[in-house]
Amino acid sequence: MRDPRMSAIGKGLRRRGRLMAEAVRPPRRALDAVPSPRGPGGPADGGYTAPPAPRLVESPVFVLSSVRSGSTLLRVLLNSHSQIRAPHEMHLRTVHVHLSRDFTADAMRALELDRTELEHALWDRLLHLELTRSGKRIIVDKTPPNTLVWPRLHRCWPHARYILLLRHPGAVIASLTNRRTDPDPAGITAEVLDYSEKLEEARQNLDAHVITYEALTADPESTTRGICGYLGVPWEAAMLDYGAQDHGTFRPQLGDWSETIRSGRVQPARTADPSVELPPRLRQLARAWGYPED
Template sequence: MSWKHHLAVRIARSTGVQITRRGGRGLLVRRPQRLLRQPVFVLSSVRSGSTLLRMMLDSHSAIYAPHELHLSKLRVQLGDHYITNSMAELGLDAQEVTHLLWDRVLDTALQRSGKQILAEKTPHNVFMWSRIARVWPDARFLFLLRHPAAILDSWSRARPQQTPQEAADSVGRYLTSLAEARRVLPGHTVRYEDLTADPAAATRRICAFLGLEWEPAMLEYGRFDHGTIKAGLGDWTGRIRTGTVQPPREVPDLALPEPLYDLAKGWGYPARRAG
């Protein structure tokens, strides 16, 4: 590498810019400043209790945990080559402009809430965990685990049109991505079983991870308005509407196919292998 390249790297590290290449030459492009500071993302599978966790988080005076926001569906499209070239001259492309939009939307929602920390729990975020980590390098992550057999049972009852194999494949995609994120990202692991068995202890550990004082109100989420509860925005079933933490259903004695069996064993859950 030339001395010019080494100098560019040193400048990038000291001034907060990134190096990109265009037309065969290196350019220094300043990383966009994010409005949202230290957001919290709950990474989980579907049917893992993420709506319960988000309502408990949202009951804390410092945490705003909105309904599922589905950021992956919010995209910016550059309509023609004029705007594409124009944004390129600013060191931006459609993806980075999308990231700026995400940041502004989430920061605006947080400011309107009057709270200090935003926590987002859309299960689909588990498929873009690396992108989230790039967009918000200071993001903090909560990994929500649940016994794969319980997830599969709940998902199968919610999606009766799926075959057993289709249901297992769907759950497997979520849990495999969750396992990858948990291997790479720093964060705090929450087990649904612990959250429902001893919610005070589980939420105290979460608050300690986030650097917050624990508040008993987190256990009484039914006292607060958490916005609309309906399909597409989170769990809308009767159990969540009770406003109190309910004991989990008994884990069904299901024989788990790969990779659910391996994930269950790796996370310390008892399991039977299919076949």
């Protein structure tokens, strides 16, 4: 025979369990408003766009340029400033977040996060970590492929600042051709055109500080003074003696590693190869950037 006292105790425990579950369960409408997103190959965000989270680094600086445009030279000049940290190429756009379970996107959405905003938070944390380690107050990322995704950078950091580093497209083509062991002329021209189009797009849409590689090498003091004015820091003569500073390892995938950059001195820019015929669009962009027809 069942003991009535044990039955009453069991009912009380079950009732207490239901009350505790209801206390922590979101209202039904809140659950209904968060559909369970699914996607091929894993969870998706289901069209949800999370609001921007607060940033640890509110106003980072990004150098936008094509490859082979002198961005490593600009980096080491800036990194030689006592208040500016410009590390090797960080490749933030290739740092991704993977939501490994079907319910993970639901959990993140309940926190007002999605995959994109999680990646933005991670990128921001990486910049903040590097800036904190350096003891400086301004961080500059000079990864050329950032140019191809500048709208996303602008979305991640609405208050970011930008330095546009231009170089004559013909000179960029010549530099790429000389660097590669088995150059494909058509492929190189297409690559330079892609970068140039995104640079022009950024030039038209961002409140950026625009310089040229030719001016940087011809008159580094005047050019770096202008950059310091844009960033709100005093110019320092030590910037021009970048060879006296430690800028980390010069190696492939992290920036230029040629003897030119290893020399520790600003050297004259190489000009475009006059025998290289630019397509009409690249000639048009060169004119828009102030380069002469010849």
